[in-house]
Amino acid sequence: MTSRKFTSALSGTVLAVLLSSTAASAGFFSSFSQPRQIPANAQFQDGTWTGSPVRQYYGYVQVQAHVKNGKIASIDILRSPTDRRTSRYINSKALPMLEREIVMAQNTNVSYISGATLTSQAFLNSANDALLKSLK
Amino acid sequence: MTVETRIIMGMPITLDIPNSEGADIHERVFDVFNDADKRFSPFRPDSEVSRFNSGEIDAPALSSQMRDVLKIAHDMQEITDGYFDIRREDGTIDPSGVVKGWAILGAARLLERDGFGNFCIDAGGDIQVGGRDARDREWSIGIRNPFDPRQIVKAIAPRGQGVATSGNYIRGDHIYDPHDRAARIEGPVSITVIGHDVLVADLHATAAFAMGEQGIYYIEALDGVEAYQIHQDGTAVQTTGFKEFVFS
Numbered sequence: 303m304t305s306r307k308f309t310s311a312l313s314g315t316v317l318a319v320l321l322s323s324t325a326a327s328a329g330f331f332s333s334f335s336q337p338r339q340i341p342a343n344a345q346f347q348d349g350t351w352t353g354s355p356v357r358q359y360y361g362y363v364q365v366q367a368h369v370k371n372g373k374i375a376s377i378d379i380l381r382s383p384t385d386r387r388t389s390r391y392i393n394s395k396a397l398p399m400l401e402r403e404i405v406m407a408q409n410t411n412v413s414y415i416s417g418a419t420l421t422s423q424a425f426l427n428s429a430n431d432a433l434l435k436s437l438k
Numbered sequence: 439m440t441v442e443t444r445i446i447m448g449m450p451i452t453l454d455i456p457n458s459e460g461a462d463i464h465e466r467v468f469d470v471f472n473d474a475d476k477r478f479s480p481f482r483p484d485s486e487v488s489r490f491n492s493g494e495i496d497a498p499a500l501s502s503q504m505r506d507v508l509k510i511a512h513d514m515q516e517i518t519d520g521y522f523d524i525r526r527e528d529g530t531i532d533p534s535g536v537v538k539g540w541a542i543l544g545a546a547r548l549l550e551r552d553g554f555g556n557f558c559i560d561a562g563g564d565i566q567v568g569g570r571d572a573r574d575r576e577w578s579i580g581i582r583n584p585f586d587p588r589q590i591v592k593a594i595a596p597r598g599q600g601v602a603t604s605g606n607y608i609r610g611d612h613i614y615d616p617h618d619r620a621a622r623i624e625g626p627v628s629i630t631v632i633g634h635d636v637l638v639a640d641l642h643a644t645a646a647f648a649m650g651e652q653g654i655y656y657i658e659a660l661d662g663v664e665a666y667q668i669h670q671d672g673t674a675v676q677t678t679g680f681k682e683f684v685f686s
């Protein structure tokens with residue numbers, strides 16, 4: 303997995319549950335002891351469904367599921383834990399040869415987004431919540 | 439429907455296959471990931487990895503898929519001087535760091551073999567594109583802002599190549615200058631790598647992130663691989679050839 307450090311922060315039990323997942327998302331979620339489970343043959347209602355924020359370590363994870371033609375088209379991440387205690391300090395000695403810049407948000411439309419894998423119980427719980435809301 | 443997401447191996451996997459209406463291709467591509475999960479998960483007691491770890495099966499009895507993955511892991515360990523390592527402290531192995539990219543690449547090859555040259559596979563933020571999108575444009579990929587997941591900080595066109603990001607969005611690594619313990623250097627929070635294919639990109643992203651601040655130099659020294667490394671202080675460093683892929 304890409305984010306080895308990230309996943310290694312999770313308990314073995316959580317990973318065991320995550321990685322023993324099976325094919326259908328609905329069936330997979332039903333393996334958790336949720337307040338309300340998604341049946342394996344669930345029909346999702348088209349639309350955009352936002353899961354509850356779920357607390358994890360230094361912040362909250364919240365996702366949004368987009369359902370089209372009864373299937374999940376995408377799951378977007380609305381919030382993920384970040385350490386906001388960032389400083390603007392730039393170490394002038396570090397990495398002198400390569401081009402350095404301040405990161406700035408872009409408003410370009412893109413097809414997909416590359417980021418560190420969000421494999422966590424909090425992600426799965428928020429996604430589960432979003433999909434529960436979309437059940438017919 | 440030509441776009442579908444499922445959660446397999448604990449991560450969302452999206453298949454976008456333009457002009458695939460009516461075909462069963464999505465089902466078969468998702469099965470590549472289901473099969474990889476069944477074979478390689480160290481957390482399934484009946485997986486090949488678990489049975490190898492428990493001594494139930496010996497090296498000569500391993501499947502060709504398992505040999506392939508172990509060979510890749512071994513080569514990467516040598517290339518990275520040990521930064522890439524699938525061995526655990528207890529002596530067992532966890533090849534998950536290889537399997538994700540390996541499975542995405544396998545899925546991409548299945549698509550190409552079956553005549554679907556246009557596709558985008560996004561498995562938990564690691565992406566392989568082929569051909570063009572539904573509107574006949576280059577696939578465009580954003581790099582997620584590690585400080586705000588709703589934003590992107592770059593838009594790139596991988597042009598048939600693979601993109602993978604390694605990082606830790608919970609906290610950046612805090613690195614200390616050994617010569618001055620009081621001066622805290624803000625370490626990388628993510629590194630996004632573009633490579634010939636997503637397996638190459640993923641392997642090198644994993645290794646580079648483990649190297650901390652120096653990871654970007656490791657990528658710079660590799661042929662045909664480019665990267666964008668974002669630091670805890672809100673700055674980013676890019677390899678020399680990275681610009682060629684950026685369109686904003």
